[in-house]
Amino acid sequence: MSPVELGIPATRAGRPSIDGRPETPNLVDRFGRIARDLRVSITEKCSLRCTYCMPEEGLPPIPKSQLLSVDEIVRLVEVAVHELGVHEVRFTGGEPLMRRDLEQIIGGCHDVVPDTPLAMTTNGVGLQHRAHRLAAAGLSRVNVSLDTVDRVDFAQLTRRDRLESTLAGIRAARAAGLTPVKVNAVLMRPTLAGAADLLHWCLNEGCELRFIEEMPLDADREWARRNMVSAAELLGVLGSRFDLTRAGRPDPASPAELWLVDGGPATVGIIATVTRNFCSSCDRTRLTAEGRVRSCLFSDQEYDLRQLLRSGASDAEIAEVWRGAMWNKSAGHRIDADDFVPPQRTMGAIGG
Numbered sequence: 001m002s003p004v005e006l007g008i009p010a011t012r013a014g015r016p017s018i019d020g021r022p023e024t025p026n027l028v029d030r031f032g033r034i035a036r037d038l039r040v041s042i043t044e045k046c047s048l049r050c051t052y053c054m055p056e057e058g059l060p061p062i063p064k065s066q067l068l069s070v071d072e073i074v075r076l077v078e079v080a081v082h083e084l085g086v087h088e089v090r091f092t093g094g095e096p097l098m099r100r101d102l103e104q105i106i107g108g109c110h111d112v113v114p115d116t117p118l119a120m121t122t123n124g125v126g127l128q129h130r131a132h133r134l135a136a137a138g139l140s141r142v143n144v145s146l147d148t149v150d151r152v153d154f155a156q157l158t159r160r161d162r163l164e165s166t167l168a169g170i171r172a173a174r175a176a177g178l179t180p181v182k183v184n185a186v187l188m189r190p191t192l193a194g195a196a197d198l199l200h201w202c203l204n205e206g207c208e209l210r211f212i213e214e215m216p217l218d219a220d221r222e223w224a225r226r227n228m229v230s231a232a233e234l235l236g237v238l239g240s241r242f243d244l245t246r247a248g249r250p251d252p253a254s255p256a257e258l259w260l261v262d263g264g265p266a267t268v269g270i271i272a273t274v275t276r277n278f279c280s281s282c283d284r285t286r287l288t289a290e291g292r293v294r295s296c297l298f299s300d301q302e303y304d305l306r307q308l309l310r311s312g313a314s315d316a317e318i319a320e321v322w323r324g325a326m327w328n329k330s331a332g333h334r335i336d337a338d339d340f341v342p343p344q345r346t347m348g349a350i351g352g
Helices: 070-084 102-112 131-137 151-158 163-175 189-205 231-239 305-310 315-327
Strands: 037-041 088-092 118-122 141-145 182-187 208-213 244-248 257-261 267-271 284-287 292-294 302-304
Touching: 037 070, 070 088, 070 102, 070 305, 070 315, 088 102, 102 118, 102 131, 131 163, 141 163, 151 163, 151 189, 163 189, 182 189, 189 208, 189 231, 208 231, 231 244, 231 267, 292 305, 292 315, 302 305, 302 315, 305 315
Parallel strands: 037 088, 037 284, 088 118, 118 141, 141 182, 182 208, 208 267
Antiparallel strands: 244 257, 257 267, 284 292, 292 302
């Protein structure tokens, strides 16, 4: 396995430049944004093969020695919260449920940052068997990826016939108190006709649905701006069945613009990453499964915190490199720019 095969960019050596950075412990960047939302990828493995995320054969395996261990994840989360001002942590993959030690990761993080919400993004496959244990370990809530409630469409999009397992996982999460359960649906041309059915299902199940415009992070590199389903097109489809009233963004840093459904109180969210980007208010910082800090989904600048951990660096030294990495965050993803180049990593190798 080579870095190119996994889509891993070359890691930046040394310390990132902090020229002009103000004296603050927080993860501020040159544009005044402060990262308070940490996404931690803990594996490249996944039980599904969604076309917008994974190649059909899956990603090449990362050797166990290169993955962050439980103790290393816990320490970096502790540094993020106590040294850098992070307010929320979400675990991603690949699929985090593929880690057998997920309960230990959650429990260890909860022990060191007990007042910080710990969330997880999952496809829900197998969640029904672990939801109560994860809640007991300290998990606060889950986001479940579900693009359609049509079994045939689900199987074609994910290349796996596991719809019933995902639906059971959502219900188990609600029963375990991992609420609010948010459902994330990527807008795809083959499933657009069923978008209203998905919203109807989520309303009946008490889930908060958010549609997401497809981004150029697919493993097959087939994304094209002209073929993607836009937020405006989705609103037209949903509007034929529901009365939608714009409710805006209650939190300026939230990526989802909310719409009241049939007068409320239920809402549906739309994350228009491409056509109505929210880069100017982005508050996220990311760790890859190998322990590299990444300032943006679309940036190939990564700095290796795992090497610092394993070489005996102090929490203060780790925090300073992390601050520098975020200080150099770009202004935005530039998807509409003529010279836009998709990042080397795909969504599955970055973490959602």
